Amino acid sequence: MAHDQSSLLLRKQLRDLNKNPVEGFSAGLIDDDDIFKWEVVIIGPGDTIFEGGVFKAHLTFPKEYPHRPPKMKFVTEMWHPNIGPDGSVCISILHEPGDDKYGYEQASERWLPVHTVETILLSVISMLADPNDESPANVDAAKMWREQPDDFKKKVGRLVRKSQDEL
Amino acid sequence: MADNSENSGSSLIKINVKTPKEKHEIEIRSDGGIKELKEEVSKKFGAPLEQICLIFAGKILKDGDTLAQHGIKDGLVVHLVIKSANRTQATPSAAPTEPTSSAPPPPADIGASPFGLGGLGGLAGLGNLGMGSANFMEMQQRMQREMMGNPEMLRQMMDNPFVQQMMSNPDVMRQLLMNNPQMRDLMERNPEITHMLNNPELMRQTMELARNPSMLQELMRTQDRAMSNLESIPGGFNALQRMYRDVQEPMMNAAQEGFGSNPFASLVNQDGSNTESSDSQRGRENTAPLPNPWAPAGSQTSTTSNTTTTSTTPTSNTSLPSFTPQTGGPFGMFNTPGMQSLMQQMQQNPQMMENMLQAPYMQAMLQTMSTNPQLSQQILGSNPMFAGNPQLQEHFQQYMPTLLQQMQNPEMQSMLTNPRAMQAIMQIQQGMQQLAQEAPGVAPGMLGIPRTTPPSATTTSTPASPSTTTATTDTTGTTPSTGTTPSPTTTTTTTPSTIPTPPTQLPAGDQFNSMMAQMMQMMAAGQINQVPEQRYSSQLEQLATMGFVDREANIRALTATLGDVNAAIDRLLQQR
Numbered sequence: 050m051a052h053d054q055s056s057l058l059l060r061k062q063l064r065d066l067n068k069n070p071v072e073g074f075s076a077g078l079i080d081d082d083d084i085f086k087w088e089v090v091i092i093g094p095g096d097t098i099f100e101g102g103v104f105k106a107h108l109t110f111p112k113e114y115p116h117r118p119p120k121m122k123f124v125t126e127m128w129h130p131n132i133g134p135d136g137s138v139c140i141s142i143l144h145e146p147g148d149d150k151y152g153y154e155q156a157s158e159r160w161l162p163v164h165t166v167e168t169i170l171l172s173v174i175s176m177l178a179d180p181n182d183e184s185p186a187n188v189d190a191a192k193m194w195r196e197q198p199d200d201f202k203k204k205v206g207r208l209v210r211k212s213q214d215e216l
Numbered sequence: 217m218a219d220n221s222e223n224s225g226s227s228l229i230k231i232n233v234k235t236p237k238e239k240h241e242i243e244i245r246s247d248g249g250i251k252e253l254k255e256e257v258s259k260k261f262g263a264p265l266e267q268i269c270l271i272f273a274g275k276i277l278k279d280g281d282t283l284a285q286h287g288i289k290d291g292l293v294v295h296l297v298i299k300s301a302n303r304t305q306a307t308p309s310a311a312p313t314e315p316t317s318s319a320p321p322p323p324a325d326i327g328a329s330p331f332g333l334g335g336l337g338g339l340a341g342l343g344n345l346g347m348g349s350a351n352f353m354e355m356q357q358r359m360q361r362e363m364m365g366n367p368e369m370l371r372q373m374m375d376n377p378f379v380q381q382m383m384s385n386p387d388v389m390r391q392l393l394m395n396n397p398q399m400r401d402l403m404e405r406n407p408e409i410t411h412m413l414n415n416p417e418l419m420r421q422t423m424e425l426a427r428n429p430s431m432l433q434e435l436m437r438t439q440d441r442a443m444s445n446l447e448s449i450p451g452g453f454n455a456l457q458r459m460y461r462d463v464q465e466p467m468m469n470a471a472q473e474g475f476g477s478n479p480f481a482s483l484v485n486q487d488g489s490n491t492e493s494s495d496s497q498r499g500r501e502n503t504a505p506l507p508n509p510w511a512p513a514g515s516q517t518s519t520t521s522n523t524t525t526t527s528t529t530p531t532s533n534t535s536l537p538s539f540t541p542q543t544g545g546p547f548g549m550f551n552t553p554g555m556q557s558l559m560q561q562m563q564q565n566p567q568m569m570e571n572m573l574q575a576p577y578m579q580a581m582l583q584t585m586s587t588n589p590q591l592s593q594q595i596l597g598s599n600p601m602f603a604g605n606p607q608l609q610e611h612f613q614q615y616m617p618t619l620l621q622q623m624q625n626p627e628m629q630s631m632l633t634n635p636r637a638m639q640a641i642m643q644i645q646q647g648m649q650q651l652a653q654e655a656p657g658v659a660p661g662m663l664g665i666p667r668t669t670p671p672s673a674t675t676t677s678t679p680a681s682p683s684t685t686t687a688t689t690d691t692t693g694t695t696p697s698t699g700t701t702p703s704p705t706t707t708t709t710t711t712p713s714t715i716p717t718p719p720t721q722l723p724a725g726d727q728f729n730s731m732m733a734q735m736m737q738m739m740a741a742g743q744i745n746q747v748p749e750q751r752y753s754s755q756l757e758q759l760a761t762m763g764f765v766d767r768e769a770n771i772r773a774l775t776a777t778l779g780d781v782n783a784a785i786d787r788l789l790q791q792r
């Protein structure tokens with residue numbers, strides 16, 4: 050069944066990640082009984098303005114996984130062009146597969162069933178360091194990032210510190 | 217919590233704890249708690265316990281939890297994030313541990329010294345003088361706060377020729393830094409820092425950063441905010457650190473140099489004719505809280521007691537032109553920029569004065585002085601100014617008890633502690649200064665009036681020695697102690713002495729005037745205020761030969777770049 054397939058796949062990923070954690074994030078389940086709801090902690094990548102931050106996020110997988118992408122949402126307050134004001138992550142690989150109705154992205158840039166929690170999070174981590182402001186999820190953040198990079202850095206710096214204080 | 221773990225018995229498990237940079241294996245009992253794990257991690261990674269943050273399976277591990285609860289088993293990996301040090305309570309030792317890494321920067325640097333960027337540098341060094349009382353600390357904090365609100369002052373300081381000179385000489389800087397054991401230690405651990413110190417260019421850049429008003433403002437706003445802001449500017453953190461090292465440390469050293477040796481010791485030594493008294497004084501100097509280096513005039517006049525001078529402190533200060541370090545001798549300590557800005561600070565903050573006056577040591581000092589006239593006499597005797605002038609000395613001694621008594625008068629003290637009264641004095645003083653500037657001819661005459669009104673029998677000795685008299689007439693315009701003010705409202709008060717001193721001690725006050733005047737003169741004489749034009753004459757020449765003909769602009773550029781010709785050229789070209 051599709052359901053079994055997805056949960057099996059996710060369970061395997063969880064096991065792998067626990068045994069061989071990937072640099073930069075830690076992943077687990079919010080509730081041990083629900084394999085579709087993950088929580089992750091992203092450790093702010095070094096040598097970026099997010100360094101030192103500890104950012105919590107939730108991943109919600111659809112039953113159709115891996116045919117459809119999960120949704121990712123930061124629980125920790127973020128300020129990034131590709132993270133919406135509500136914390137939702139907006140990167141091309143998490144977009145529904147198929148051709149983009151707006152014509153922004155190629156199908157190859159969008160969700161592919163080969164993506165795992167690990168590849169998603171690695172993409173998100175690289176996104177943190179390297180925002181894409183072509184289709185921003187947070188217009189204000191994108192504008193600031195483009196036009197007042199110093200302010201942007203300051204704001205992120207504050208959030209990094211805040212994320213530590215919340216621990 | 218998980219009580220069932222006890223049934224399973226405890227066995228040692230190995231957990232891999234890793235940060236993005238390090239990885240350590242930690243052995244712990246399987247039924248242990250997170251707290252124990254954290255303690256182990258803290259030891260292994262050499263980080264304070266409260267900065268340890270462990271993450272496992274997407275969860276942040278809390279102290280109260282157990283390993284079993286999170287399913288942490290043998291061989292598993294736990295992520296570790298070492299949080300930035302607590303910003304409010306900066307630990308100086310924590311700061312240098314990771315100075316070059318770009319990891320969550322320990323913001324301790326600036327906070328480490330209450331003066332931090334305030335540039336007053338380590339007035340903390342005063343602790344050596346036994347001045348590190350709580351009141352003093354409080355004062356420092358107050359000043360620091362004030363300073364934050366006044367970046368202009370810091371900038372002024374940066375523009376101070378002394379500071380500039382110091383900064384532009386990498387050797388001096390290096391030496392200063394090397395003299396600091398803490399710094400030395402730091403450098404041993406971090407060769408990069410040594411390298412940095414060897415790079416005058418880098419130092420200069422830092423200084424320039426410090427001179428940038430907007431940057432400074434940013435810095436000054438509050439420590440916390442400033443840190444957070446700066447950290448997020450690329451290189452900002454490093455700049456901060458550099459600033460700390462390049463500005464704060466040398467300042468501290470400078471201040472310590474000034475304070476480290478008791479200014480009175482030098483007075484004593486200078487005065488050969490008074491060896492006897494100086495010796496006995498030397499023995500006592502450290503125990504007696506007498507020499508208050510805060511009172512600029514007071515330390516000179518010594519026993520005039522600090523209270524008198526505290527009243528005049530703020531005032532006399534304004535009239536003191538900026539001293540340069542070249543002035544040696546007893547004025548050494550006033551020459552430190554730290555001292556100067558401190559004075560300025562005092563002036564702007566009557567509240568602080570009040571505080572100081574209420575300090576227990578102040579009271580104790582007065583007590584000592586009044587109960588021990590001998591001591592006061594010694595100090596008087598060892599003052600070169602008095603030494604060369606026995607008449608004046610005698611006169612002064614005669615009035616010392618009265619003066620001291622006056623000082624202890626609660627009414628008098630309350631006056632001194634009244635910020636408004638202080639303010640009024642300052643205003644008067646400022647007015648005097650202005651008058652002296654605008655109408656130099658008038659001021660001495662006006663000041664002469666009170667002097668000719670003999671308050672008591674001692675008038676005969678008032679003129680003291682010719683040298684002092686001339687000094688008075690020359691400089692009384694700037695002497696703050698003269699109570700007469702040019703404004704018609706206050707001229708009615710013909711009390712010649714310092715405003716706060718009641719008439720009983722008029723003669724002493726008069727003496728005080730002349731003494732102040734002489735001091736002024738001495739200070740003025742010792743002052744070598746090199747204008748940038750002179751200071752950078754060689755560089756200016758160089759620029760001129762290169763075809764930069766606008767001398768004014770050249771000077772400006774050189775001043776801004778602390779004499780770095782290359783940087784000045786960059787600047788000049790940019791301006792075009």
